[in-house]
Amino acid sequence: MRVESRKYLSSKNRQKLLNSTNKDIRLYTLRKSWKKNHNDDFVNQGYIDIFTHGETAGSQWANRLTVGDVIMSRSEAKDKHPHLLNGQALLIADETAFPALAGILEYWQNPLSPYIIIISESENEQHYFKNINLLETSQTHRVICPPEDQSTKVLSILENIVGIDVVWAAFESESAKIVRHYLRNNRQIIGKNNHTKAYWNLKSKKNT
Template sequence: MSSYTPIKDIDQKLDIIDHVNQDHPEEVLAIANSYQTSSHKILAAKVLDIFEEGVNIEVQRPHDTDQVFAPFQIKGELEDQILYLAYAAIVKEGRDVSGNGKHFFEVTKKENITQNIVRISVTSATPLPEYYPAYAYAFLLKTMPAIPMSQQNNPQGKSWGKKLFDRLFIWLMKHLSPKNREKLLQSANKDVRLYTLRKSWQDEETEPSVNHGYIDIFTHGNTAGSQWANSLAINDVIMSRSESADKHKHLESGQALLIADETAYPALAGILEKWQNPLQPHVILFSSCPAEQAYFEKDCVVLPEGQVHQLICPPQQQAEQALEIIQTLTSVDVVWAACEAQAAKEIRHYIRNERKIEGKKNHTKAYWSLKTKRKG
């Protein structure tokens, strides 16, 4: 790959490599399948490096490991260029760019766990994941009068209209300016919010065919997601456009550091509830209001005694206050963190560059951004 131009901003490149490998393995696999020259099936794929001209992907086949280079097709930000490659590859495969399928839920109860965290109890006719920590659904901010069971049990292929829309979307992504491309993506996702599945279970004695779950949502102000969550009522039917699992097997060994603000409390609660590591983690909790941190006690989640730092501060101060704590910790081997975007960026870079914790062991991600205010 020596003939390609290296990316100057190393931290930005590593951020994107970590992000797509940790959170978008299916998209990376789609890109690899689109550009491979071999007829052998690819079992797994991961981004090895990014250059100005394209992305280098390692592919694992049944009997060997190889590399595939996917040249960029548009100009713009690195993340946009990789996103376009993924979208184009998914459309080429005939799949829907909006997600991996719809899921319907019926609201059975709504209650406040704290002043601003709303718990939506739901049931589903289709299975929920057995391992739920940090599992997320991309909910459409609307409700429906009834669950269309035929759509759940017998999903149909894409209509010609949807196929045409997807191809038009890819064409626009390729030809719009970076500024207008960002507007297009924001428009496509303006009525979608990612919310965490706090817990899932089945009642084998009374309702063995019914899947139960909690969706916990941090609401704040008059944001669209907050208004939607507060407006939900019992018997409402809600729908997710896609779903995604958070991979955190790296936390099973070594001294762990866990960081979360209010938006990530449900994910962190699930991780702690399923904790397998014999070493208790260090935990840093952010909140703008002290009362929100009662979430864990009210949800009967035990925090590691003597290793919890509860920080009350505005989002703009999250990184500064977290780094003051992290610098006092003598041992940190693995990290999971979720908070505001700029704070996550500063924390991730410090952990990578100063504590030398990289890649698979450093999952520090943005759950929302002050710039776009997509918080609840």
């Protein structure tokens, strides 16, 4: 039997292997988990936050679920954001990251309220956050736009925000790249404080 180690693969082949391994794996936000009965050996109940959006793969999977289906988690990782504990924070999320943003706000410990930019294609999708108490009207910006306009809309808002120390953001890949570079080069927010992530790729979506 021939075993090929990731360690000795080229960068290109290692990425191909990872993509193949994770092809049908999706990341979701586990908002709460518990044991159904006190004597159970493991945690077997929970709330998984899935924002269904159009005909995405995640939405199709969620819509096919029925009562009694068993969901197995292959891996679990705590979503820690220690850089957000101090300083003036900026949070940005489009529909794909709404659950993650909600989780961050739910356990907010920074004494300063963050600036928040919420992006969606449809105004109705903004209703997801109607019960989040931390959303201060004066510091929350709601953006309705097609995905290709995300970076332009976000940058126009950032031009009017004076102080930003730390960032967590998750939205479309190309837009995230543009905003991340702006925050680094124009606002001098260093890498460890500038967690601007790509959650999905518009080019890949157009090619499917």
